[in-house]
Amino acid sequence: MNKVIPLSVPNLSLDILKNIKETIETGWVSTGGRFIKEFEEKTAKYVGVEKAVSCQSGTAGLHLALRVLGIGSGDEVVVPTVTFIAAVNPVRYVGAEPVFMDCDDTLNMDMDKLEEFLENECYYIDGKLMNKKTNKVIKAVIVVHVFGNPANIEKLMEIKEKYNLRVIEDATEAIGSYYLEGKYAERYCGTIGDIGVYSFNANKIITTGGGGMVVSNDKELLDKVAFLSVQAKTDPLYFIHDEVGYNYRMTNIQAAFGVDQIDRLEGFIETKIRNYKLYKEAIENIEGLTLLSFRSDTRANHWFYSVIVDKEKYGMDRDELLRKLNDNHIQTRPLWGLIHKQKPYMENQAYKIEKAYYYEKNLINVPCSSNLADEDVEIVVERLRIYKNRVVR
Numbered sequence: 009m010n011k012v013i014p015l016s017v018p019n020l021s022l023d024i025l026k027n028i029k030e031t032i033e034t035g036w037v038s039t040g041g042r043f044i045k046e047f048e049e050k051t052a053k054y055v056g057v058e059k060a061v062s063c064q065s066g067t068a069g070l071h072l073a074l075r076v077l078g079i080g081s082g083d084e085v086v087v088p089t090v091t092f093i094a095a096v097n098p099v100r101y102v103g104a105e106p107v108f109m110d111c112d113d114t115l116n117m118d119m120d121k122l123e124e125f126l127e128n129e130c131y132y133i134d135g136k137l138m139n140k141k142t143n144k145v146i147k148a149v150i151v152v153h154v155f156g157n158p159a160n161i162e163k164l165m166e167i168k169e170k171y172n173l174r175v176i177e178d179a180t181e182a183i184g185s186y187y188l189e190g191k192y193a194e195r196y197c198g199t200i201g202d203i204g205v206y207s208f209n210a211n212k213i214i215t216t217g218g219g220g221m222v223v224s225n226d227k228e229l230l231d232k233v234a235f236l237s238v239q240a241k242t243d244p245l246y247f248i249h250d251e252v253g254y255n256y257r258m259t260n261i262q263a264a265f266g267v268d269q270i271d272r273l274e275g276f277i278e279t280k281i282r283n284y285k286l287y288k289e290a291i292e293n294i295e296g297l298t299l300l301s302f303r304s305d306t307r308a309n310h311w312f313y314s315v316i317v318d319k320e321k322y323g324m325d326r327d328e329l330l331r332k333l334n335d336n337h338i339q340t341r342p343l344w345g346l347i348h349k350q351k352p353y354m355e356n357q358a359y360k361i362e363k364a365y366y367y368e369k370n371l372i373n374v375p376c377s378s379n380l381a382d383e384d385v386e387i388v389v390e391r392l393r394i395y396k397n398r399v400v401r
Protein backbone atom coordinates (compact mmCIF):
# COMPACT_ATOMS: atom_id res chain seq x y z
CA MET A 9 0.00 0.00 0.00
CA ASN A 10 2.05 2.93 -1.24
CA LYS A 11 -0.59 5.43 -2.20
CA VAL A 12 -0.37 8.53 -0.03
CA ILE A 13 -3.63 9.78 1.42
CA PRO A 14 -2.99 13.46 2.12
CA LEU A 15 -4.53 15.35 5.02
CA SER A 16 -6.03 18.21 3.04
CA VAL A 17 -5.21 19.18 -0.52
CA PRO A 18 -6.69 21.68 -2.96
CA ASN A 19 -9.50 20.60 -5.27
CA LEU A 20 -8.83 22.55 -8.45
CA SER A 21 -10.46 22.39 -11.84
CA LEU A 22 -8.74 22.97 -15.18
CA ASP A 23 -11.56 25.41 -15.95
CA ILE A 24 -9.39 27.92 -14.11
CA LEU A 25 -6.95 27.85 -17.04
CA LYS A 26 -9.39 29.84 -19.14
CA ASN A 27 -9.35 32.60 -16.51
CA ILE A 28 -5.57 32.51 -16.16
CA LYS A 29 -5.26 32.75 -19.93
CA GLU A 30 -7.39 35.87 -19.83
CA THR A 31 -5.17 37.49 -17.18
CA ILE A 32 -2.13 36.81 -19.39
CA GLU A 33 -3.75 38.03 -22.58
CA THR A 34 -5.08 41.22 -21.02
CA GLY A 35 -2.04 41.89 -18.86
CA TRP A 36 -4.23 42.24 -15.76
CA VAL A 37 -2.04 40.14 -13.46
CA SER A 38 -1.60 42.47 -10.51
CA THR A 39 -3.96 44.14 -8.03
CA GLY A 40 -6.50 45.34 -10.59
CA GLY A 41 -8.75 43.44 -12.98
CA ARG A 42 -12.23 42.05 -13.38
CA PHE A 43 -11.74 38.80 -11.45
CA ILE A 44 -11.02 40.68 -8.21
CA LYS A 45 -14.29 42.56 -8.38
CA GLU A 46 -16.18 39.45 -9.46
CA PHE A 47 -14.72 37.32 -6.69
CA GLU A 48 -15.54 39.96 -4.08
CA GLU A 49 -19.11 40.22 -5.34
CA LYS A 50 -19.61 36.45 -5.46
CA THR A 51 -18.22 35.98 -1.97
CA ALA A 52 -20.37 38.78 -0.55
CA LYS A 53 -23.46 37.29 -2.17
CA TYR A 54 -22.62 33.78 -0.99
CA VAL A 55 -22.28 34.77 2.68
CA GLY A 56 -25.14 37.26 2.48
CA VAL A 57 -23.44 40.62 2.95
CA GLU A 58 -23.39 43.69 0.75
CA LYS A 59 -19.68 44.03 0.32
CA ALA A 60 -16.42 42.10 0.68
CA VAL A 61 -12.83 43.31 0.29
CA SER A 62 -10.17 40.89 -0.91
CA CYS A 63 -6.58 40.80 0.32
CA GLN A 64 -3.32 38.82 0.10
CA SER A 65 -4.01 36.36 2.90
CA GLY A 66 -6.19 35.70 5.90
CA THR A 67 -3.36 36.99 8.07
CA ALA A 68 -3.31 40.28 6.15
CA GLY A 69 -7.09 40.48 6.52
CA LEU A 70 -6.85 40.07 10.30
CA HIS A 71 -4.12 42.71 10.46
CA LEU A 72 -6.31 45.15 8.52
CA ALA A 73 -9.30 44.31 10.71
CA LEU A 74 -7.38 45.25 13.86
CA ARG A 75 -6.12 48.45 12.23
CA VAL A 76 -9.55 49.67 11.12
CA LEU A 77 -11.04 48.95 14.55
CA GLY A 78 -8.40 51.26 15.99
CA ILE A 79 -6.66 48.63 18.08
CA GLY A 80 -3.07 49.52 18.85
CA SER A 81 -0.33 49.94 21.38
CA GLY A 82 -1.45 49.62 25.01
CA ASP A 83 -4.56 47.66 24.10
CA GLU A 84 -5.35 44.02 24.77
CA VAL A 85 -7.28 41.55 22.67
CA VAL A 86 -8.75 38.31 24.00
CA VAL A 87 -7.81 35.37 21.75
CA PRO A 88 -8.11 31.58 21.89
CA THR A 89 -5.09 29.44 22.75
CA VAL A 90 -6.46 26.68 20.48
CA THR A 91 -5.87 28.12 17.03
CA PHE A 92 -3.39 28.40 14.22
CA ILE A 93 -0.96 31.12 15.34
CA ALA A 94 -1.95 33.43 12.45
CA ALA A 95 -5.05 34.40 14.44
CA VAL A 96 -2.84 35.88 17.17
CA ASN A 97 0.26 37.33 15.48
CA PRO A 98 -1.60 40.32 13.97
CA VAL A 99 -2.40 41.49 17.51
CA ARG A 100 1.34 42.05 17.95
CA TYR A 101 1.67 43.63 14.49
CA VAL A 102 -0.46 46.53 15.73
CA GLY A 103 1.42 46.78 19.03
CA ALA A 104 -1.34 45.27 21.18
CA GLU A 105 -1.09 42.22 23.47
CA PRO A 106 -3.17 39.03 23.51
CA VAL A 107 -4.88 37.51 26.55
CA PHE A 108 -5.42 33.77 26.06
CA MET A 109 -8.70 31.98 26.66
CA ASP A 110 -9.47 28.26 27.01
CA CYS A 111 -11.59 26.18 24.63
CA ASP A 112 -14.77 24.25 25.34
CA ASP A 113 -15.69 20.83 23.92
CA THR A 114 -16.39 22.30 20.48
CA LEU A 115 -12.69 23.38 20.43
CA ASN A 116 -13.90 26.98 20.21
CA MET A 117 -13.43 29.72 22.80
CA ASP A 118 -15.19 28.96 26.08
CA MET A 119 -17.61 31.87 26.33
CA ASP A 120 -18.55 31.14 29.95
CA LYS A 121 -14.91 31.47 30.93
CA LEU A 122 -14.61 34.61 28.84
CA GLU A 123 -17.53 36.15 30.72
CA GLU A 124 -16.12 35.02 34.06
CA PHE A 125 -12.78 36.61 33.18
CA LEU A 126 -14.33 39.93 32.16
CA GLU A 127 -16.55 39.94 35.25
CA ASN A 128 -13.93 39.03 37.85
CA GLU A 129 -10.59 40.05 36.44
CA CYS A 130 -11.45 43.42 34.90
CA TYR A 131 -12.73 46.82 36.06
CA TYR A 132 -13.90 50.06 34.48
CA ILE A 133 -12.19 53.46 34.36
CA ASP A 134 -13.89 56.25 32.36
CA GLY A 135 -15.97 53.65 30.57
CA LYS A 136 -12.88 51.67 29.60
CA LEU A 137 -12.63 47.99 30.41
CA MET A 138 -9.31 47.48 32.21
CA ASN A 139 -7.48 44.24 32.94
CA LYS A 140 -6.71 44.11 36.70
CA LYS A 141 -3.52 42.19 36.15
CA THR A 142 -1.97 44.31 33.40
CA ASN A 143 -3.84 47.62 33.70
CA LYS A 144 -4.32 47.62 29.96
CA VAL A 145 -7.54 48.34 28.10
CA ILE A 146 -9.35 45.30 26.72
CA LYS A 147 -10.73 46.36 23.37
CA ALA A 148 -11.68 43.29 21.40
CA VAL A 149 -12.11 39.54 21.08
CA ILE A 150 -10.85 37.49 18.16
CA VAL A 151 -13.02 34.40 17.89
CA VAL A 152 -11.91 31.50 15.68
CA HIS A 153 -14.47 29.07 14.23
CA VAL A 154 -12.10 26.13 14.70
CA PHE A 155 -12.05 23.54 11.91
CA GLY A 156 -15.21 25.10 10.47
CA ASN A 157 -17.29 24.43 13.59
CA PRO A 158 -19.21 27.63 14.44
CA ALA A 159 -18.34 29.25 17.76
CA ASN A 160 -21.01 30.29 20.27
CA ILE A 161 -21.52 33.66 18.62
CA GLU A 162 -24.86 34.36 20.30
CA LYS A 163 -23.25 34.37 23.72
CA LEU A 164 -20.25 36.30 22.44
CA MET A 165 -22.48 39.03 20.96
CA GLU A 166 -24.24 39.37 24.35
CA ILE A 167 -20.84 39.72 26.01
CA LYS A 168 -19.82 42.25 23.37
CA GLU A 169 -22.86 44.41 24.15
CA LYS A 170 -22.44 44.13 27.90
CA TYR A 171 -18.73 44.98 27.94
CA ASN A 172 -18.62 47.21 24.89
CA LEU A 173 -16.06 45.10 23.03
CA ARG A 174 -15.27 44.71 19.35
CA VAL A 175 -15.58 41.25 17.81
CA ILE A 176 -13.35 40.04 15.00
CA GLU A 177 -14.41 36.72 13.53
CA ASP A 178 -11.51 34.64 12.29
CA ALA A 179 -13.62 32.63 9.86
CA THR A 180 -10.56 31.59 7.87
CA GLU A 181 -11.49 27.93 8.31
CA ALA A 182 -15.23 28.39 8.22
CA ILE A 183 -16.39 29.85 4.93
CA GLY A 184 -19.77 28.25 4.24
CA SER A 185 -20.60 27.48 7.87
CA TYR A 186 -23.77 29.07 9.19
CA TYR A 187 -26.18 28.94 12.11
CA LEU A 188 -29.50 27.09 11.89
CA GLU A 189 -31.09 28.21 15.15
CA GLY A 190 -31.32 31.13 17.53
CA LYS A 191 -30.90 34.83 16.97
CA TYR A 192 -28.40 34.34 14.16
CA ALA A 193 -30.20 31.56 12.25
CA GLU A 194 -29.28 31.62 8.53
CA ARG A 195 -26.34 33.94 9.21
CA TYR A 196 -22.87 32.88 8.04
CA CYS A 197 -19.77 32.67 10.21
CA GLY A 198 -17.77 35.83 9.61
CA THR A 199 -20.77 38.09 9.08
CA ILE A 200 -22.00 38.59 12.64
CA GLY A 201 -19.23 40.33 14.58
CA ASP A 202 -17.88 43.78 13.69
CA ILE A 203 -15.67 42.32 11.02
CA GLY A 204 -14.90 38.84 9.65
CA VAL A 205 -12.04 37.31 7.69
CA TYR A 206 -11.85 34.33 5.31
CA SER A 207 -8.71 32.63 3.99
CA PHE A 208 -8.05 30.98 0.65
CA ASN A 209 -4.72 29.40 1.52
CA ALA A 210 -4.08 26.07 -0.22
CA ASN A 211 -5.18 23.92 2.73
CA LYS A 212 -8.48 25.72 3.27
CA ILE A 213 -11.80 24.48 1.85
CA ILE A 214 -11.46 26.69 -1.24
CA THR A 215 -8.21 28.21 -2.40
CA THR A 216 -6.65 30.93 -4.51
CA GLY A 217 -3.13 29.68 -3.73
CA GLY A 218 -2.98 32.35 -1.06
CA GLY A 219 -5.56 35.01 -0.34
CA GLY A 220 -8.14 36.40 2.02
CA MET A 221 -11.41 38.29 2.17
CA VAL A 222 -12.72 40.75 4.73
CA VAL A 223 -16.46 41.18 5.31
CA SER A 224 -18.52 43.43 7.52
CA ASN A 225 -21.95 45.01 7.68
CA ASP A 226 -20.23 48.32 8.32
CA LYS A 227 -19.39 49.73 4.91
CA GLU A 228 -17.14 52.43 6.33
CA LEU A 229 -14.91 49.84 7.96
CA LEU A 230 -14.63 47.96 4.67
CA ASP A 231 -13.79 51.13 2.75
CA LYS A 232 -11.01 51.71 5.25
CA VAL A 233 -9.78 48.12 4.81
CA ALA A 234 -9.63 48.63 1.04
CA PHE A 235 -7.88 51.99 1.50
CA LEU A 236 -5.16 50.61 3.80
CA SER A 237 -4.64 47.56 1.55
CA VAL A 238 -3.34 49.75 -1.29
CA GLN A 239 -0.80 51.90 0.59
CA ALA A 240 -3.46 54.34 1.86
CA LYS A 241 -3.44 56.52 -1.20
CA THR A 242 -5.43 59.66 -0.38
CA ASP A 243 -4.76 61.11 -3.80
CA PRO A 244 -3.78 58.46 -6.33
CA LEU A 245 -2.72 60.90 -9.03
CA TYR A 246 -0.36 62.98 -6.89
CA PHE A 247 0.61 60.11 -4.57
CA ILE A 248 -0.58 61.68 -1.34
CA HIS A 249 -0.69 59.35 1.69
CA ASP A 250 -2.12 60.49 5.02
CA GLU A 251 -1.64 57.17 6.78
CA VAL A 252 0.69 54.18 6.81
CA GLY A 253 -0.81 51.57 4.49
CA TYR A 254 0.15 48.15 3.14
CA ASN A 255 0.52 46.27 -0.10
CA TYR A 256 -2.15 43.75 0.89
CA ARG A 257 -4.51 43.72 -2.09
CA MET A 258 -5.34 40.41 -3.80
CA THR A 259 -4.03 39.93 -7.34
CA ASN A 260 -6.22 39.26 -10.36
CA ILE A 261 -4.42 35.90 -10.78
CA GLN A 262 -5.48 34.80 -7.30
CA ALA A 263 -9.02 36.02 -7.95
CA ALA A 264 -9.07 34.08 -11.24
CA PHE A 265 -8.90 30.95 -9.07
CA GLY A 266 -11.39 32.34 -6.58
CA VAL A 267 -14.28 32.98 -8.98
CA ASP A 268 -14.20 29.30 -9.96
CA GLN A 269 -13.58 27.89 -6.49
CA ILE A 270 -16.44 29.73 -4.82
CA ASP A 271 -18.90 28.23 -7.31
CA ARG A 272 -17.76 24.78 -6.20
CA LEU A 273 -17.83 25.43 -2.45
CA GLU A 274 -21.28 23.95 -1.80
CA GLY A 275 -20.27 20.76 -3.64
CA PHE A 276 -17.10 20.51 -1.55
CA ILE A 277 -19.11 20.89 1.64
CA GLU A 278 -21.47 18.10 0.52
CA THR A 279 -18.50 15.78 0.01
CA LYS A 280 -16.98 16.77 3.34
CA ILE A 281 -20.25 16.01 5.13
CA ARG A 282 -20.63 12.67 3.33
CA ASN A 283 -17.08 11.59 4.21
CA TYR A 284 -17.55 12.77 7.78
CA LYS A 285 -20.57 10.47 8.08
CA LEU A 286 -18.58 7.53 6.68
CA TYR A 287 -15.87 8.13 9.27
CA LYS A 288 -18.47 8.54 12.00
CA GLU A 289 -20.17 5.20 11.33
CA ALA A 290 -16.89 3.31 11.25
CA ILE A 291 -15.15 5.03 14.15
CA GLU A 292 -18.15 4.58 16.43
CA ASN A 293 -17.32 0.87 16.38
CA ILE A 294 -13.69 1.26 17.34
CA GLU A 295 -13.40 1.38 21.10
CA GLY A 296 -11.12 4.17 22.33
CA LEU A 297 -11.59 6.47 19.35
CA THR A 298 -14.13 9.27 19.15
CA LEU A 299 -14.81 11.46 16.14
CA LEU A 300 -15.66 14.95 17.42
CA SER A 301 -19.06 16.28 16.39
CA PHE A 302 -19.84 19.52 14.65
CA ARG A 303 -22.58 21.55 16.31
CA SER A 304 -25.96 20.13 15.30
CA ASP A 305 -27.66 23.55 15.50
CA THR A 306 -25.44 24.76 12.67
CA ARG A 307 -24.59 23.79 9.11
CA ALA A 308 -20.82 23.46 9.56
CA ASN A 309 -18.59 23.26 6.49
CA HIS A 310 -16.87 20.20 8.05
CA TRP A 311 -13.43 21.47 7.04
CA PHE A 312 -11.27 19.30 9.34
CA TYR A 313 -12.18 16.06 11.14
CA SER A 314 -10.88 15.48 14.66
CA VAL A 315 -10.42 12.11 16.34
CA ILE A 316 -9.80 11.80 20.07
CA VAL A 317 -7.61 8.89 21.15
CA ASP A 318 -8.25 7.29 24.54
CA LYS A 319 -4.94 5.58 25.17
CA GLU A 320 -6.28 3.09 27.73
CA LYS A 321 -9.20 1.90 25.67
CA TYR A 322 -7.53 2.06 22.27
CA GLY A 323 -4.29 0.50 23.39
CA MET A 324 -2.01 3.05 21.77
CA ASP A 325 -1.43 6.68 22.55
CA ARG A 326 -2.03 9.58 20.21
CA ASP A 327 1.59 10.13 19.27
CA GLU A 328 2.23 6.52 18.42
CA LEU A 329 -0.94 6.42 16.32
CA LEU A 330 0.17 9.59 14.52
CA ARG A 331 3.55 8.07 13.76
CA LYS A 332 2.12 4.77 12.57
CA LEU A 333 -0.43 6.41 10.27
CA ASN A 334 2.14 8.75 8.77
CA ASP A 335 4.57 5.84 8.29
CA ASN A 336 1.79 4.13 6.38
CA HIS A 337 1.27 7.07 4.05
CA ILE A 338 -1.83 8.36 5.77
CA GLN A 339 -1.18 12.00 6.55
CA THR A 340 -2.44 12.96 9.96
CA ARG A 341 -1.47 15.71 12.37
CA PRO A 342 -1.94 16.70 15.99
CA LEU A 343 -3.78 19.79 17.18
CA TRP A 344 -1.69 22.99 16.96
CA GLY A 345 0.72 23.64 19.81
CA LEU A 346 -1.20 25.87 22.24
CA ILE A 347 -0.37 29.49 21.48
CA HIS A 348 0.04 30.70 25.07
CA LYS A 349 2.97 28.27 25.41
CA GLN A 350 4.75 29.42 22.26
CA LYS A 351 7.94 31.41 22.74
CA PRO A 352 6.66 34.84 21.66
CA TYR A 353 3.62 34.60 23.98
CA MET A 354 4.87 32.83 27.10
CA GLU A 355 4.80 36.06 29.12
CA ASN A 356 1.21 36.90 28.18
CA GLN A 357 -1.74 36.26 30.44
CA ALA A 358 -3.55 32.96 29.96
CA TYR A 359 -6.80 32.58 31.88
CA LYS A 360 -7.48 29.16 33.47
CA ILE A 361 -6.40 27.03 30.51
CA GLU A 362 -7.59 23.47 31.18
CA LYS A 363 -9.48 21.74 28.37
CA ALA A 364 -7.06 22.97 25.72
CA TYR A 365 -4.34 20.75 27.24
CA TYR A 366 -6.52 17.68 26.95
CA TYR A 367 -7.25 18.29 23.27
CA GLU A 368 -3.65 19.23 22.56
CA LYS A 369 -2.57 15.88 23.93
CA ASN A 370 -5.20 13.53 22.51
CA LEU A 371 -6.42 14.85 19.17
CA ILE A 372 -5.50 13.90 15.62
CA ASN A 373 -6.85 15.28 12.37
CA VAL A 374 -7.49 12.60 9.75
CA PRO A 375 -7.57 13.04 5.95
CA CYS A 376 -10.45 15.27 4.91
CA SER A 377 -9.83 16.65 1.40
CA SER A 378 -12.91 17.42 -0.64
CA ASN A 379 -11.61 15.02 -3.31
CA LEU A 380 -11.21 12.16 -0.84
CA ALA A 381 -12.91 9.03 -2.23
CA ASP A 382 -15.04 6.60 -0.20
CA GLU A 383 -12.28 4.00 -0.67
CA ASP A 384 -9.74 6.37 0.87
CA VAL A 385 -11.90 6.77 3.97
CA GLU A 386 -12.15 2.97 4.12
CA ILE A 387 -8.34 2.63 3.95
CA VAL A 388 -7.87 5.08 6.83
CA VAL A 389 -10.54 3.39 8.92
CA GLU A 390 -9.10 -0.06 8.22
CA ARG A 391 -5.73 1.12 9.61
CA LEU A 392 -7.41 2.48 12.71
CA ARG A 393 -9.06 -0.93 13.22
CA ILE A 394 -5.81 -2.85 12.68
CA TYR A 395 -3.89 -0.80 15.24
CA LYS A 396 -6.47 -1.24 17.96
CA ASN A 397 -4.99 -3.31 20.77
CA ARG A 398 -2.24 -4.62 18.53
CA VAL A 399 0.49 -3.10 20.61
CA VAL A 400 2.03 -4.79 23.62
CA ARG A 401 2.00 -2.33 26.47
Ligand SMILES: *Cc1c(COP(=O)(O)O)cnc(C)c1O
Nearest residue numbers: 065066067092094095180207209
Ligand atom coordinates in the same frame (compact mmCIF):
# COMPACT_ATOMS: atom_id res chain seq x y z
C1 LIG B 1 -5.32 29.69 7.89
C2 LIG B 1 -5.61 30.45 9.10
C3 LIG B 1 -5.27 31.81 9.21
C4 LIG B 1 -4.46 32.56 8.22
O1 LIG B 1 -4.83 32.53 6.92
P1 LIG B 1 -3.72 32.70 5.78
O2 LIG B 1 -4.53 32.96 4.57
O3 LIG B 1 -2.95 31.44 5.72
O4 LIG B 1 -2.87 33.87 6.15
C5 LIG B 1 -5.65 32.49 10.36
N1 LIG B 1 -6.29 31.88 11.36
C6 LIG B 1 -6.60 30.57 11.31
C7 LIG B 1 -7.34 29.96 12.45
C8 LIG B 1 -6.26 29.81 10.18
O5 LIG B 1 -6.55 28.50 10.16
